[in-house]
Amino acid sequence: MTRAPNMPPPIEDAWPAICLVRPQMGENIGAVARVMLNFGLVSLRLVAPRDRWPNPKAEIVAVGANTVLKGAKVEWRLEDALADATLVVAATARPRELEKPVWGARETAAKLKAATAAGERPLVMFGPEASGMETDEVAKADAILTLPVNPGFASLNLANAVAAFAYAYAEARQERDTPSWFRDSENPPATQEELEAMFLHLERELEHGRFFHPLDKAPLMKRNLRSIFLRARLTQQEAQTMRGVIKALTIGRGGRKKDDL
């Protein structure tokens, strides 16, 4: 696109990132890249795209947004795509039995703008076209983004869902007031990777202590536990402290005696 001489410079916000979880059609990935750049977002992550990558169909649909596609980080595991994020929001229309805050697009945009301004690295994930994300995937998020869709016809095209958020983010970017519920950057928040390591550490030790009983309830119990810590929005320091707590509680624990707690 040619730019008039008096036009402001292009917007390119490295954060928030958009993460597509198991996207199916290359056309949709390209359409997402295009609408991201339309509204000034450039960081795209793909988790286990169904088709080979790079995908020529994505490039055709992206039109001029090939830089977004070329810069996309592709990971096979969701954990890896979220590793350096400090605030994760999952877009989902279906109600889930998860204790997480539910935000509209405007609220999400305001919070993510404030988070970015505070040096955080927020990310919004969108599920695959037909089915949406698995509950275990949504469970990794700090909050849920829900769009005000028609209950009789709720299934949004992937790029249209990203468009609604990206538009709301562009609006928020233009606003002056920034809610400041985010802590200052001297106390940086824990990354997803640090939290994940903490959770795995905790769960391993809990399994050792036969906490997850009955066994078929284990996934639900883990999810609820994670939700508690995600809601707390731990700092790096606090995540370290928690690991110290777990170690301290488990040190010297030998076999699986009933007395170990």
Add this chain to the structure above:
Amino acid sequence: MTRAPNMPPPIEDAWPAICLVRPQMGENIGAVARVMLNFGLVSLRLVAPRDRWPNPKAEIVAVGANTVLKGAKVEWRLEDALADATLVVAATARPRELEKPVWGARETAAKLKAATAAGERPLVMFGPEASGMETDEVAKADAILTLPVNPGFASLNLANAVAAFAYAYAEARQERDTPSWFRDSENPPATQEELEAMFLHLERELEHGRFFHPLDKAPLMKRNLRSIFLRARLTQQEAQTMRGVIKALTIGRGGRKKDDL
């Protein structure tokens, strides 16, 4: 989509209508229908679609929103598509030399919600894919809708542009407060058809009086004139009054004598 028993009923707002001006690809028309219904809008109008209509490609992409496509009004002239509308907003990214209010999507949504609540029939028009609307087409609007796009990459996919507005409208629908700058329905606003008739009457009489001089400036002069009356948002009664004014001013005017004013 199956609906859970406790789900609220589907949203289907007859107004505002979405009007696609000279749309090109059937896929885009289908994608617009889908995202309209996603956010509860059902009235679609098409002005001179490039390809034959009905369009099978549109039906494939619309997924479950075929009711929107089937209900679409197709017209060859923009005037006919706008005839019964009382408030027309043109979505355009390019700056135009038109004296019209410029609204963001949120502002447009709030105003259109208030207008609909007051019994008006608002309509938002979107231009063709590559080029956007002609200035003469935009000139028919009461206001301009501009999205906060990246100046370096401003060209939105048609369905994504509609998505941003439709999302903003769905947000506005949920809000309680309704700005009340719209007049009450006892004094209904003039329709586009009534305004158009008034403009044509006025222009005809002005041509008669050699008002449009030099002749190559006539389109611009007409546009500016129209802008004045559009901004005034005439009632039906006022549009009638204006026609009476024109008649009164021109009655008995014979040839093209210099004294006729």
